[in-house]
Amino acid sequence: MIDRDVISSAMYEAMRLAATQLPPDVDAALVAALEAESDPLARRHIEVSLENARAAAEGEGLVCADTGFPLFFITAGSRTQIEGGFGALHDAAAEATGRATADAYLRPTMVDPLTRANPGDNIGPGMPRVLLSFEGDGDGLEITAAPKGGGSEIFGTFYRMMYPSDGEAGILSFVLDAIREGCYAGKICPPAIVGVGIGGTADLCMALAKEAAVLRPIGVANPDPNVAALERKLFDAARNLGIGAMGAAGTSAVMAVNVETAVTHTAALPVAVNAQCLVGRRWRASISASGDVSFTGDPA
Protein backbone atom coordinates (compact mmCIF):
# COMPACT_ATOMS: atom_id res chain seq x y z
CA MET A 1 0.00 0.00 0.00
CA ILE A 2 1.60 3.26 -1.10
CA ASP A 3 0.99 6.23 1.18
CA ARG A 4 -0.86 9.16 -0.39
CA ASP A 5 1.54 11.71 1.09
CA VAL A 6 4.51 9.81 -0.34
CA ILE A 7 2.90 10.11 -3.78
CA SER A 8 2.18 13.82 -3.39
CA SER A 9 5.74 14.54 -2.20
CA ALA A 10 7.19 12.51 -5.06
CA MET A 11 5.03 14.40 -7.57
CA TYR A 12 6.14 17.72 -6.13
CA GLU A 13 9.79 16.73 -6.25
CA ALA A 14 9.54 15.37 -9.81
CA MET A 15 7.84 18.62 -10.91
CA ARG A 16 10.50 20.72 -9.13
CA LEU A 17 13.30 18.74 -10.78
CA ALA A 18 11.63 18.99 -14.20
CA ALA A 19 11.29 22.76 -13.80
CA THR A 20 14.92 23.27 -12.79
CA GLN A 21 17.03 20.61 -14.55
CA LEU A 22 17.31 19.48 -18.16
CA PRO A 23 16.84 15.72 -18.53
CA PRO A 24 20.26 14.19 -19.32
CA ASP A 25 19.23 12.91 -22.76
CA VAL A 26 17.89 16.35 -23.75
CA ASP A 27 21.04 18.05 -22.47
CA ALA A 28 23.20 15.66 -24.52
CA ALA A 29 21.02 16.14 -27.62
CA LEU A 30 21.33 19.94 -27.35
CA VAL A 31 25.11 19.66 -27.07
CA ALA A 32 25.11 17.39 -30.15
CA ALA A 33 22.84 19.83 -32.01
CA LEU A 34 25.25 22.66 -31.19
CA GLU A 35 28.21 20.68 -32.51
CA ALA A 36 26.40 19.92 -35.76
CA GLU A 37 25.07 23.46 -36.30
CA SER A 38 27.02 26.02 -38.33
CA ASP A 39 24.68 29.03 -38.44
CA PRO A 40 26.07 31.58 -35.91
CA LEU A 41 22.69 32.80 -34.59
CA ALA A 42 21.29 29.25 -34.31
CA ARG A 43 24.45 28.28 -32.39
CA ARG A 44 24.01 31.28 -30.09
CA HIS A 45 20.39 30.28 -29.38
CA ILE A 46 21.56 26.84 -28.23
CA GLU A 47 24.58 28.12 -26.27
CA VAL A 48 22.46 30.63 -24.36
CA SER A 49 19.79 28.02 -23.65
CA LEU A 50 22.38 25.62 -22.22
CA GLU A 51 23.89 28.42 -20.09
CA ASN A 52 20.41 29.37 -18.89
CA ALA A 53 19.65 25.75 -17.95
CA ARG A 54 22.94 25.47 -16.04
CA ALA A 55 21.95 28.54 -14.02
CA ALA A 56 18.62 26.88 -13.18
CA ALA A 57 20.33 23.64 -12.13
CA GLU A 58 22.56 25.68 -9.82
CA GLY A 59 19.52 27.17 -8.11
CA GLU A 60 19.01 30.32 -10.15
CA GLY A 61 15.57 30.41 -11.72
CA LEU A 62 13.94 27.87 -14.00
CA VAL A 63 14.88 25.91 -17.10
CA CYS A 64 12.19 28.04 -18.80
CA ALA A 65 9.87 30.54 -17.16
CA ASP A 66 6.89 29.30 -19.14
CA THR A 67 6.23 26.22 -17.08
CA GLY A 68 3.10 25.67 -19.14
CA PHE A 69 0.61 22.88 -18.58
CA PRO A 70 1.21 20.68 -15.49
CA LEU A 71 1.03 17.07 -16.72
CA PHE A 72 1.52 13.82 -14.83
CA PHE A 73 1.92 10.56 -16.75
CA ILE A 74 1.46 7.66 -14.34
CA THR A 75 2.01 3.95 -14.88
CA ALA A 76 0.83 1.44 -12.29
CA GLY A 77 1.18 -2.32 -12.15
CA SER A 78 -1.73 -4.71 -11.78
CA ARG A 79 -0.90 -5.25 -8.09
CA THR A 80 -0.34 -1.58 -7.17
CA GLN A 81 -2.32 -0.43 -4.14
CA ILE A 82 -2.71 3.19 -3.08
CA GLU A 83 -3.91 4.57 0.24
CA GLY A 84 -7.36 5.95 -0.46
CA GLY A 85 -7.58 4.17 -3.82
CA PHE A 86 -6.51 5.33 -7.28
CA GLY A 87 -8.70 8.42 -7.07
CA ALA A 88 -6.17 9.74 -4.54
CA LEU A 89 -3.77 10.30 -7.47
CA HIS A 90 -5.81 13.31 -8.59
CA ASP A 91 -5.78 14.91 -5.15
CA ALA A 92 -2.08 14.21 -4.76
CA ALA A 93 -1.33 15.77 -8.14
CA ALA A 94 -3.36 18.88 -7.33
CA GLU A 95 -1.63 19.25 -3.97
CA ALA A 96 1.83 18.85 -5.56
CA THR A 97 0.98 21.35 -8.31
CA GLY A 98 -0.34 23.92 -5.83
CA ARG A 99 2.80 23.59 -3.69
CA ALA A 100 5.13 23.83 -6.68
CA THR A 101 3.28 26.98 -7.82
CA ALA A 102 3.39 28.56 -4.34
CA ASP A 103 7.14 27.89 -4.23
CA ALA A 104 7.57 29.55 -7.68
CA TYR A 105 8.76 26.39 -9.45
CA LEU A 106 5.63 26.68 -11.59
CA ARG A 107 4.32 29.98 -12.91
CA PRO A 108 0.58 30.50 -12.30
CA THR A 109 -0.38 29.99 -15.94
CA MET A 110 -3.63 27.96 -16.01
CA VAL A 111 -6.70 30.18 -16.48
CA ASP A 112 -10.40 29.72 -17.20
CA PRO A 113 -10.69 29.50 -21.01
CA LEU A 114 -13.67 31.87 -21.22
CA THR A 115 -13.42 34.32 -18.32
CA ARG A 116 -9.57 34.12 -18.37
CA ALA A 117 -9.68 34.26 -14.54
CA ASN A 118 -6.46 32.98 -12.98
CA PRO A 119 -6.86 31.12 -9.66
CA GLY A 120 -3.11 31.54 -9.10
CA ASP A 121 -2.37 27.90 -8.31
CA ASN A 122 -2.56 26.12 -11.70
CA ILE A 123 -5.46 24.02 -10.43
CA GLY A 124 -8.86 23.80 -12.11
CA PRO A 125 -11.09 21.50 -14.12
CA GLY A 126 -8.78 19.15 -16.07
CA MET A 127 -5.54 20.50 -14.54
CA PRO A 128 -3.20 19.24 -13.39
CA ARG A 129 -3.69 16.54 -15.99
CA VAL A 130 -3.33 13.00 -14.67
CA LEU A 131 -2.94 10.30 -17.30
CA LEU A 132 -3.03 6.84 -15.77
CA SER A 133 -2.12 3.64 -17.53
CA PHE A 134 -1.46 0.09 -16.37
CA GLU A 135 1.46 -2.06 -17.40
CA GLY A 136 2.81 -5.38 -16.12
CA ASP A 137 2.07 -7.12 -12.84
CA GLY A 138 4.19 -4.92 -10.54
CA ASP A 139 3.13 -3.17 -7.34
CA GLY A 140 4.85 0.21 -7.69
CA LEU A 141 4.15 3.53 -9.45
CA GLU A 142 6.08 5.35 -12.15
CA ILE A 143 5.20 9.04 -12.26
CA THR A 144 6.55 11.40 -14.91
CA ALA A 145 5.99 15.08 -14.22
CA ALA A 146 6.07 17.19 -17.37
CA PRO A 147 5.52 20.95 -17.24
CA LYS A 148 4.80 21.38 -20.95
CA GLY A 149 5.55 24.84 -22.29
CA GLY A 150 3.03 26.92 -24.17
CA GLY A 151 5.11 27.45 -27.30
CA SER A 152 5.33 23.78 -28.17
CA GLU A 153 1.72 23.02 -27.25
CA ILE A 154 0.06 26.11 -28.73
CA PHE A 155 2.04 26.32 -31.96
CA GLY A 156 3.02 22.66 -32.29
CA THR A 157 -0.30 20.79 -32.35
CA PHE A 158 -1.69 19.55 -35.66
CA TYR A 159 -4.29 16.95 -36.56
CA ARG A 160 -5.79 15.67 -39.79
CA MET A 161 -8.16 12.85 -40.49
CA MET A 162 -6.83 11.46 -43.75
CA TYR A 163 -8.01 8.49 -45.75
CA PRO A 164 -6.25 5.26 -46.76
CA SER A 165 -5.63 6.53 -50.30
CA ASP A 166 -3.65 9.50 -48.95
CA GLY A 167 -1.05 6.93 -47.90
CA GLU A 168 2.55 7.63 -46.95
CA ALA A 169 2.67 10.68 -49.23
CA GLY A 170 -0.11 12.20 -47.12
CA ILE A 171 1.65 11.39 -43.85
CA LEU A 172 5.00 12.79 -44.99
CA SER A 173 3.37 15.87 -46.47
CA PHE A 174 1.32 16.63 -43.38
CA VAL A 175 4.14 16.13 -40.87
CA LEU A 176 6.71 18.11 -42.86
CA ASP A 177 4.29 21.03 -43.28
CA ALA A 178 3.61 20.91 -39.54
CA ILE A 179 7.33 20.95 -38.70
CA ARG A 180 8.01 23.86 -41.03
CA GLU A 181 5.06 25.83 -39.76
CA GLY A 182 5.88 25.16 -36.10
CA CYS A 183 9.56 25.93 -36.45
CA TYR A 184 9.01 29.13 -38.44
CA ALA A 185 10.33 32.02 -36.34
CA GLY A 186 11.01 29.55 -33.55
CA LYS A 187 7.36 29.27 -32.52
CA ILE A 188 7.72 25.79 -31.00
CA CYS A 189 11.22 26.63 -29.65
CA PRO A 190 13.39 24.37 -31.82
CA PRO A 191 15.44 22.17 -31.70
CA ALA A 192 12.15 20.38 -31.12
CA ILE A 193 11.23 16.82 -30.29
CA VAL A 194 8.45 16.12 -32.76
CA GLY A 195 5.89 13.51 -31.73
CA VAL A 196 3.73 11.95 -34.43
CA GLY A 197 0.68 9.77 -33.81
CA ILE A 198 -0.75 7.64 -36.60
CA GLY A 199 -3.96 5.67 -36.21
CA GLY A 200 -6.43 5.14 -33.39
CA THR A 201 -9.36 7.45 -32.75
CA ALA A 202 -8.79 11.21 -32.96
CA ASP A 203 -8.03 11.53 -29.24
CA LEU A 204 -5.83 8.42 -29.12
CA CYS A 205 -3.94 9.67 -32.19
CA MET A 206 -3.16 12.95 -30.42
CA ALA A 207 -2.27 11.15 -27.17
CA LEU A 208 0.22 9.00 -29.10
CA ALA A 209 1.80 12.12 -30.58
CA LYS A 210 2.07 13.77 -27.16
CA GLU A 211 3.60 10.71 -25.51
CA ALA A 212 6.03 10.31 -28.41
CA ALA A 213 7.14 13.93 -27.89
CA VAL A 214 7.23 14.04 -24.10
CA LEU A 215 8.09 10.55 -22.85
CA ARG A 216 10.33 8.80 -25.41
CA PRO A 217 14.08 9.05 -24.69
CA ILE A 218 15.93 10.92 -27.44
CA GLY A 219 17.83 8.58 -29.74
CA VAL A 220 15.51 5.61 -29.27
CA ALA A 221 13.79 4.52 -32.47
CA ASN A 222 10.38 2.88 -32.75
CA PRO A 223 10.94 -0.92 -32.46
CA ASP A 224 8.99 -1.54 -35.69
CA PRO A 225 11.56 -1.17 -38.51
CA ASN A 226 8.97 0.27 -40.91
CA VAL A 227 8.00 2.95 -38.42
CA ALA A 228 11.66 3.60 -37.60
CA ALA A 229 12.33 4.12 -41.32
CA LEU A 230 9.52 6.68 -41.44
CA GLU A 231 11.04 8.46 -38.43
CA ARG A 232 14.41 8.60 -40.17
CA LYS A 233 12.95 10.00 -43.41
CA LEU A 234 11.10 12.74 -41.51
CA PHE A 235 14.10 13.57 -39.31
CA ASP A 236 16.47 13.91 -42.27
CA ALA A 237 13.99 16.03 -44.21
CA ALA A 238 13.32 18.27 -41.18
CA ARG A 239 17.05 18.97 -40.89
CA ASN A 240 17.07 20.17 -44.49
CA LEU A 241 14.31 22.79 -44.30
CA GLY A 242 16.77 25.65 -43.83
CA ILE A 243 15.57 26.18 -40.27
CA GLY A 244 17.72 25.98 -37.16
CA ALA A 245 17.36 26.62 -33.45
CA MET A 246 14.69 29.18 -32.49
CA GLY A 247 13.81 29.68 -36.14
CA ALA A 248 17.20 31.03 -37.23
CA ALA A 249 18.76 29.70 -40.42
CA GLY A 250 20.58 26.40 -40.09
CA THR A 251 19.85 22.71 -39.67
CA SER A 252 18.95 22.23 -36.01
CA ALA A 253 15.14 22.34 -36.30
CA VAL A 254 14.63 18.99 -34.59
CA MET A 255 16.37 16.80 -32.01
CA ALA A 256 14.13 13.83 -32.80
CA VAL A 257 11.06 12.76 -34.73
CA ASN A 258 9.24 10.02 -32.81
CA VAL A 259 6.34 8.16 -34.39
CA GLU A 260 3.85 5.99 -32.49
CA THR A 261 1.04 4.01 -34.07
CA ALA A 262 -2.23 2.37 -33.09
CA VAL A 263 -4.61 0.26 -35.13
CA THR A 264 -7.39 2.30 -36.66
CA HIS A 265 -10.61 2.07 -38.68
CA THR A 266 -10.20 0.47 -42.09
CA ALA A 267 -11.66 3.66 -43.64
CA ALA A 268 -9.35 6.07 -41.80
CA LEU A 269 -5.80 7.37 -41.62
CA PRO A 270 -5.67 9.85 -38.70
CA VAL A 271 -2.36 11.67 -38.20
CA ALA A 272 -1.41 13.99 -35.33
CA VAL A 273 1.67 16.04 -34.53
CA ASN A 274 2.56 17.34 -31.08
CA ALA A 275 5.86 19.05 -30.45
CA GLN A 276 8.05 19.29 -27.39
CA CYS A 277 10.38 22.29 -27.08
CA LEU A 278 14.16 22.33 -26.75
CA VAL A 279 14.17 22.07 -22.95
CA GLY A 280 12.12 18.82 -23.12
CA ARG A 281 11.12 18.99 -19.47
CA ARG A 282 10.17 15.73 -17.74
CA TRP A 283 11.37 14.05 -14.58
CA ARG A 284 10.33 10.67 -13.29
CA ALA A 285 9.65 9.42 -9.78
CA SER A 286 9.65 5.66 -9.16
CA ILE A 287 7.79 4.59 -6.04
CA SER A 288 8.06 1.06 -4.71
CA ALA A 289 5.26 -0.71 -2.83
CA SER A 290 7.17 -0.07 0.40
CA GLY A 291 7.26 3.65 -0.33
CA ASP A 292 10.89 4.04 -1.44
CA VAL A 293 11.19 6.86 -3.98
CA SER A 294 13.89 7.49 -6.56
CA PHE A 295 14.11 10.16 -9.24
CA THR A 296 15.59 10.18 -12.72
CA GLY A 297 15.57 12.45 -15.74
CA ASP A 298 15.92 9.41 -17.98
CA PRO A 299 12.45 8.40 -19.06
CA ALA A 300 11.19 4.85 -18.77
Next chain:
Amino acid sequence: MNETVRDLTLPLSEDDARGLELGETLTVSGLVFTGRSRLHIRAIEQGILPPLDFSAINCFFHVGPVMRQTEPGWEVVSIEPTSSIRFERYSPALVRKLGLRTLIGKTTMGPGTAEALREVGGVHLSKIGVCGNLLRRQVKRVVEVHFLEELGKTEATWVFEVERFGPFFVDIDATGRNYFAELDAHSRERLAAMRGELGIPEDFAYTEVNP
Protein backbone atom coordinates in the same frame (compact mmCIF):
# COMPACT_ATOMS: atom_id res chain seq x y z
CA MET B 1 26.24 36.35 -23.32
CA ASN B 2 29.55 37.91 -22.32
CA GLU B 3 30.57 39.60 -25.53
CA THR B 4 30.46 43.37 -25.55
CA VAL B 5 27.63 44.71 -27.63
CA ARG B 6 26.22 48.19 -28.04
CA ASP B 7 24.01 49.34 -25.17
CA LEU B 8 21.23 51.85 -25.80
CA THR B 9 19.49 53.94 -23.16
CA LEU B 10 15.73 53.69 -22.80
CA PRO B 11 13.51 55.31 -23.87
CA LEU B 12 14.98 55.01 -27.35
CA SER B 13 15.05 58.21 -29.36
CA GLU B 14 13.66 58.07 -32.87
CA ASP B 15 17.21 58.51 -34.19
CA ASP B 16 18.42 55.56 -32.06
CA ALA B 17 15.62 53.35 -33.36
CA ARG B 18 16.05 54.34 -36.98
CA GLY B 19 19.80 53.76 -36.68
CA LEU B 20 19.39 50.10 -35.76
CA GLU B 21 20.03 47.52 -38.46
CA LEU B 22 18.10 44.33 -39.07
CA GLY B 23 19.88 41.45 -37.32
CA GLU B 24 21.98 43.76 -35.12
CA THR B 25 22.62 42.58 -31.56
CA LEU B 26 22.27 45.03 -28.69
CA THR B 27 21.39 45.52 -25.03
CA VAL B 28 19.17 48.21 -23.49
CA SER B 29 19.26 50.03 -20.14
CA GLY B 30 16.44 51.90 -18.42
CA LEU B 31 12.78 51.22 -17.66
CA VAL B 32 10.60 48.54 -19.25
CA PHE B 33 6.97 47.57 -18.62
CA THR B 34 5.50 44.10 -19.09
CA GLY B 35 2.29 42.75 -20.54
CA ARG B 36 0.72 39.97 -22.54
CA SER B 37 -2.71 39.30 -24.09
CA ARG B 38 -4.74 40.88 -21.31
CA LEU B 39 -2.94 44.21 -21.49
CA HIS B 40 -3.44 44.35 -25.25
CA ILE B 41 -7.12 43.40 -25.17
CA ARG B 42 -7.99 45.74 -22.29
CA ALA B 43 -6.02 48.66 -23.71
CA ILE B 44 -7.68 48.56 -27.11
CA GLU B 45 -11.14 47.13 -26.38
CA GLN B 46 -11.77 48.91 -23.08
CA GLY B 47 -9.26 51.75 -22.96
CA ILE B 48 -7.77 50.44 -19.73
CA LEU B 49 -4.08 51.29 -19.45
CA PRO B 50 -1.65 51.10 -16.56
CA PRO B 51 -1.02 54.61 -15.13
CA LEU B 52 2.44 55.06 -16.62
CA ASP B 53 4.14 57.94 -18.38
CA PHE B 54 4.67 56.19 -21.70
CA SER B 55 7.05 58.87 -22.93
CA ALA B 56 9.45 57.79 -20.17
CA ILE B 57 8.50 54.12 -19.79
CA ASN B 58 8.30 53.33 -23.46
CA CYS B 59 9.81 49.83 -23.83
CA PHE B 60 7.10 47.16 -23.88
CA PHE B 61 8.44 43.78 -22.81
CA HIS B 62 6.22 40.86 -23.89
CA VAL B 63 6.57 38.54 -20.89
CA GLY B 64 4.79 36.86 -18.01
CA PRO B 65 7.48 36.97 -15.35
CA VAL B 66 7.81 34.38 -12.60
CA MET B 67 7.76 36.49 -9.41
CA ARG B 68 8.22 35.55 -5.77
CA GLN B 69 7.16 37.75 -2.86
CA THR B 70 9.92 38.04 -0.27
CA GLU B 71 10.35 40.08 2.90
CA PRO B 72 11.94 43.16 1.28
CA GLY B 73 9.60 42.99 -1.74
CA TRP B 74 9.05 41.28 -5.07
CA GLU B 75 11.86 39.18 -6.47
CA VAL B 76 12.18 38.06 -10.10
CA VAL B 77 12.63 34.29 -10.39
CA SER B 78 12.82 34.12 -14.19
CA ILE B 79 11.63 36.26 -17.11
CA GLU B 80 11.30 34.51 -20.45
CA PRO B 81 10.21 36.72 -23.38
CA THR B 82 6.99 35.29 -24.83
CA SER B 83 5.87 34.85 -28.46
CA SER B 84 5.01 38.35 -29.68
CA ILE B 85 3.06 37.17 -32.72
CA ARG B 86 0.13 36.21 -30.47
CA PHE B 87 -0.53 39.93 -29.90
CA GLU B 88 -0.68 40.85 -33.56
CA ARG B 89 -4.43 41.62 -33.53
CA TYR B 90 -3.99 44.54 -31.12
CA SER B 91 -0.30 45.37 -31.34
CA PRO B 92 -0.38 47.87 -34.26
CA ALA B 93 -3.04 49.96 -32.49
CA LEU B 94 -1.12 49.83 -29.21
CA VAL B 95 2.18 50.84 -30.82
CA ARG B 96 0.47 53.87 -32.39
CA LYS B 97 -1.58 54.75 -29.31
CA LEU B 98 1.40 54.77 -26.94
CA GLY B 99 4.09 55.69 -29.48
CA LEU B 100 6.12 52.61 -28.57
CA ARG B 101 9.66 52.65 -29.97
CA THR B 102 10.83 49.38 -28.42
CA LEU B 103 9.06 46.05 -28.26
CA ILE B 104 10.92 43.11 -26.73
CA GLY B 105 9.62 39.57 -27.12
CA LYS B 106 10.15 36.29 -28.82
CA THR B 107 10.62 36.30 -32.59
CA THR B 108 8.61 38.03 -35.27
CA MET B 109 5.37 39.97 -35.54
CA GLY B 110 3.04 40.53 -38.44
CA PRO B 111 3.04 43.17 -41.18
CA GLY B 112 0.60 45.33 -39.18
CA THR B 113 3.03 45.81 -36.31
CA ALA B 114 5.93 46.25 -38.72
CA GLU B 115 4.03 49.08 -40.43
CA ALA B 116 3.13 50.71 -37.08
CA LEU B 117 6.79 50.53 -35.99
CA ARG B 118 7.84 52.12 -39.29
CA GLU B 119 5.41 54.98 -38.67
CA VAL B 120 6.47 55.73 -35.07
CA GLY B 121 10.15 54.93 -35.64
CA GLY B 122 10.38 51.81 -33.52
CA VAL B 123 11.85 48.31 -33.51
CA HIS B 124 11.01 44.82 -32.30
CA LEU B 125 13.82 43.05 -30.46
CA SER B 126 13.85 39.27 -30.15
CA LYS B 127 15.36 37.16 -27.42
CA ILE B 128 18.34 34.91 -28.09
CA GLY B 129 17.87 31.37 -26.82
CA VAL B 130 15.98 30.45 -23.68
CA CYS B 131 17.35 33.18 -21.45
CA GLY B 132 14.96 34.00 -18.57
CA ASN B 133 17.50 33.37 -15.79
CA LEU B 134 20.23 35.36 -17.53
CA LEU B 135 17.86 38.30 -18.12
CA ARG B 136 16.85 38.13 -14.46
CA ARG B 137 20.40 39.09 -13.47
CA GLN B 138 20.02 42.34 -15.41
CA VAL B 139 16.88 43.50 -13.57
CA LYS B 140 18.23 46.00 -11.08
CA ARG B 141 14.93 46.88 -9.45
CA VAL B 142 11.25 45.93 -9.48
CA VAL B 143 9.88 49.47 -9.63
CA GLU B 144 6.12 48.92 -9.40
CA VAL B 145 3.24 46.65 -10.38
CA HIS B 146 -0.27 47.41 -11.65
CA PHE B 147 -3.40 45.25 -11.97
CA LEU B 148 -1.91 42.53 -9.77
CA GLU B 149 -5.22 41.76 -8.06
CA GLU B 150 -7.28 41.71 -11.26
CA LEU B 151 -4.89 39.92 -13.56
CA GLY B 152 -2.56 37.88 -11.33
CA LYS B 153 1.23 37.78 -11.35
CA THR B 154 1.61 36.50 -14.91
CA GLU B 155 -0.50 39.09 -16.76
CA ALA B 156 0.01 42.06 -14.40
CA THR B 157 1.97 45.10 -15.60
CA TRP B 158 5.37 45.10 -13.91
CA VAL B 159 7.84 47.93 -14.31
CA PHE B 160 11.48 46.87 -14.13
CA GLU B 161 14.64 48.93 -14.15
CA VAL B 162 17.14 47.01 -16.28
CA GLU B 163 20.83 47.41 -17.03
CA ARG B 164 22.56 46.05 -20.12
CA PHE B 165 19.43 43.99 -20.68
CA GLY B 166 19.81 41.34 -23.37
CA PRO B 167 21.45 40.80 -25.70
CA PHE B 168 18.56 40.84 -28.15
CA PHE B 169 18.60 41.00 -31.93
CA VAL B 170 16.65 43.38 -34.14
CA ASP B 171 14.12 41.20 -35.98
CA ILE B 172 11.90 44.08 -37.16
CA ASP B 173 13.67 47.33 -37.92
CA ALA B 174 12.25 50.85 -38.09
CA THR B 175 11.75 50.56 -41.86
CA GLY B 176 9.39 47.63 -41.24
CA ARG B 177 11.72 44.91 -42.55
CA ASN B 178 11.37 41.50 -40.88
CA TYR B 179 14.36 39.21 -40.36
CA PHE B 180 12.20 36.09 -40.56
CA ALA B 181 10.44 36.96 -43.82
CA GLU B 182 13.58 36.23 -45.87
CA LEU B 183 14.23 32.98 -44.01
CA ASP B 184 10.64 31.98 -44.68
CA ALA B 185 11.04 32.29 -48.43
CA HIS B 186 14.16 30.13 -48.25
CA SER B 187 12.54 27.43 -46.12
CA ARG B 188 9.56 27.24 -48.50
CA GLU B 189 12.00 26.44 -51.32
CA ARG B 190 13.73 23.84 -49.14
CA LEU B 191 10.37 22.28 -48.26
CA ALA B 192 9.51 21.89 -51.93
CA ALA B 193 12.90 20.24 -52.55
CA MET B 194 12.45 17.86 -49.60
CA ARG B 195 8.96 16.88 -50.77
CA GLY B 196 10.52 15.95 -54.10
CA GLU B 197 13.27 13.89 -52.46
CA LEU B 198 10.71 12.02 -50.39
CA GLY B 199 8.76 11.14 -53.51
CA ILE B 200 5.66 13.18 -52.68
CA PRO B 201 4.06 13.80 -56.09
CA GLU B 202 4.07 17.47 -57.11
CA ASP B 203 0.32 17.36 -57.60
CA PHE B 204 -0.40 15.54 -54.33
CA ALA B 205 -3.66 16.61 -52.70
CA TYR B 206 -5.45 15.18 -49.68
CA THR B 207 -8.59 13.18 -50.42
CA GLU B 208 -11.47 15.66 -50.55
CA VAL B 209 -14.71 14.43 -48.98
CA ASN B 210 -16.72 17.60 -49.62
CA PRO B 211 -16.09 17.86 -53.36
